[in-house]
């Protein structure tokens with residue numbers, strides 16, 4: 001399988017952590033691409049949305065986006081189960097994943113606002129709107145850090161990657177007001193070694 005990604009991509013990091021947790025990382029041939037180009041035809045040929053990550057199976061089938069790739073990788077082996085198959089647990093995990101992805105989406109929108117607009121046109125109200133989303137999600141997590149029983153699942157790893165992205169692109173400013181989630185992230189990193197191994201640098 002080929003994985004098109006970039007070392008800085010938080011969504012790609014989710015996929016790499018999932019692959020390592022499932023023991024299928026060595027089956028991936030990782031290819032790096034550049035999403036900052038105005039048009040990246042090579043990437044567009046694999047994903048018309050021109051976004052990473054994209055997983056390409058040996059039969060040529062393309063799989064995106066990151067939640068779908070992670071669930072596909074989870075389906076390759078039984079243990080550890082990262083996506084509960086049904087019931088309340090499944091919706092909890094998927095919702096936790098959506099919360100983590102929502103933090104990343106808002107944080108990346110802020111990065112793109114500065115990257116793709118001339119400085120004079122950067123819209124502070126738009127940046128603030130994204131920050132409200134990030135702050136709201138962090139407040140919910142801090143009020144009730146998401147515990148795991150047998151081990152972290154897809155929801156936990158997505159939240160961990162979202163915090164890692166805030167560290168990487170937003171200088172870890174979230175840490176001062178969220179001590180419980182700082183401790184939670186330390187515990188996650190100690191439990192899932194691939195978190196450190198996939199750190200963007």
Ligand SMILES: N[C@@H](CCC(=O)N[C@@H](CS)C(=O)NCC(=O)O)C(=O)O
Pocket residue numbers: 008009010011012035050051052053065066067101
């Ligand atoms: N929902 C997608 C988001 C993917 C995404 O936005 N990836 C970024 C890189 S981290 C990208 O490719 N951006 C290029 C663009 O939006 O044009 C996922 O979870 O995979």
